[in-house]
Amino acid sequence: MTSPVALDPELESTPEPAEGEQKLEGRSPGQLMWQRFKRDRTGVICAWVVIFYFVVALCAPLLVKLSGTDPYTLYGQDPTYADKPVLDDFGLPLGYFGGVSADHWFGVEPQFGRDLFAMLVYGMRTSLFMALGVTVLMMGTGIVLGLIGGYFGGKTDYWLGRVTDFFLSFPQQLFFIAFMPVVTAFFVDPREETPTYFRALAMLIVLWVLGWMSMSRLVRSTVLSLREREFVEAAKVSGASPARIIRKEILPNVVTPILVQFTYTLPSTILTIAFLSFAGVGFVEPTPDWGRLFAAGAKYTQQDPAFIFFPGLALVIFVLAFNLLGDSVRDAFDPKSGR
């Protein structure tokens, strides 16, 4: 993982740490980091790519209006669109490359004729925002538990460590598959139609419960090394409460690893959500979702290999950009760690 603490803690945590930071002479570590980051061309480009994806996800309704399609209409079956056939007699898209046309920018889905562009942008919206929520929850829990374990040590740390180990030894993917229906069943009778937001909630819970461990471990080990530092001891001697020490002395020094970890966790969460839908236990038809497009794409590969192309390429570019961004953020925070 990343090296423990990048910034020089002494420099940052002089007696009155929080207020002094901006007014310090010279540049703050944050400014230094920002300057280093700006000089890294790959990082900046990747940051723009990532921002682009989020903007697309945010503006999905707008973009779909622009293309004049929506993700739910069955263009191949709906009689309203009978004058503009998109599928042939076998249910395969007419035209080249999965039916790419002026109306359907990325082609249409075989059999049903749903518009791929609309499904993709809406699917990105579902996946990205879901992942953002899950990641924030996971990291929040991990940070709190890691801080507690690392700072208080002793018995607390020991038992928290055992709990972490226990959760880590779960066969994660199998557990995700097995427990999505179970958790959903807590909310709805399985014989009835499950509303989409219940499915989302169930996913959120399952991913959250099994996802906080690596963050907790990272924070714990960082805090452990910080706890012995002079400035923390000084604060302790001068009578600061544990809450204050954690908030003012320790937390600012853990921000770097947390941020770096965040840029690695978010894309992997997106992939996990996609995996759930791919395995058939996440979002189901007709909810547009990135992972579900892969499940459909795998089904259609033999007849219509073009279908999986756009969602797949979009995902690869996104993950690549995010990973490179993560590396750049790490390098900017910690120039010592080379690639």
Add this chain to the structure above:
Amino acid sequence: MLQFIIRRTVGAVVTLFLIGAATFFLFVATPSDYASLSCGKDCSPQRLADIREALGLDLPIAQQFWDFMSGIVMGRDYPTGHCSAPCLGQSFYSGDMVWDTIMDRFPTTLTLTAGGAVVFLIVGIGAGMLAAYRRGSLLDKIATGGSMVLSSFQIYFLGPIVLWIFVYSTGLMENPKYVPITQDPFGWFMGMLLPVLVMSTIFTAQYTRMARSSMIEQLAEEHVRTARAKGMSKPYVFFRYAWRGSLIPIVTVFGMDVSGMLGGAVVTELTFSLQGIGRLAVNGATNKDLPLTMGVMLVGAFFILLINILTDIAYAYIDPRIRLS
């Protein structure tokens, strides 16, 4: 060393028990069970009670749990016959013994996991070290760039592409399927080649990156520099000193990755429609088939814990300084 192994084994047994308990009680706590699901919407209370009795769901929950757990150690008796020692119960849905079903499917998953691990460890570490050895060369650039891009790919995207290229459009290969290795080793190899390669590609890319950076770090170590300064040849120092040290972080990550590898195997199974334990987990979960789900979870967890212990033992051999305290 022996003490360490015993301690880890006891810990693993406790963990397995807890995982079993968590799975069981979460399942039981859900408002609907297999009986009500299989009985359908208009179900008479009498029929529901009959089904519950036949499955043993009418017993107290604690006793159901005890029966299941003791069955693993001692075996269980069913009206249909005896289920010997590692007994994971009888599937609600199909009525088959879960242990037999899993043992029938597990070789597929194992082939993917183990085969994938062999491929990505050899190719990944090899490529990574070669890249570090020739740092800055064209080879290095290809290895770093390629692994960066490949590690962003997904099994469920790469799988269909590979299938389309090699199976559907050119017909170079048969559609992947699992043939038991004892029956037909060549058929087993050809049937699993594509899935194993696809599964290992993403891991290979990750291990290439890791091996490269780990090796570069090692080459900057003082003992390596001293050895070079003494006049030892570069390849000698490389393979004699640096190589060993650079393996340590890789072994650590490998130990943590086992769960991810099993997950990768599950995705690969689903992508290539192979019948492994991932498919079983999906079936068990959607049918509310408690014994099947329990069985899959326990076998999966057992596998992960076993590899983790083996990894820790491997540590001691690579790095004698680690005394497994």
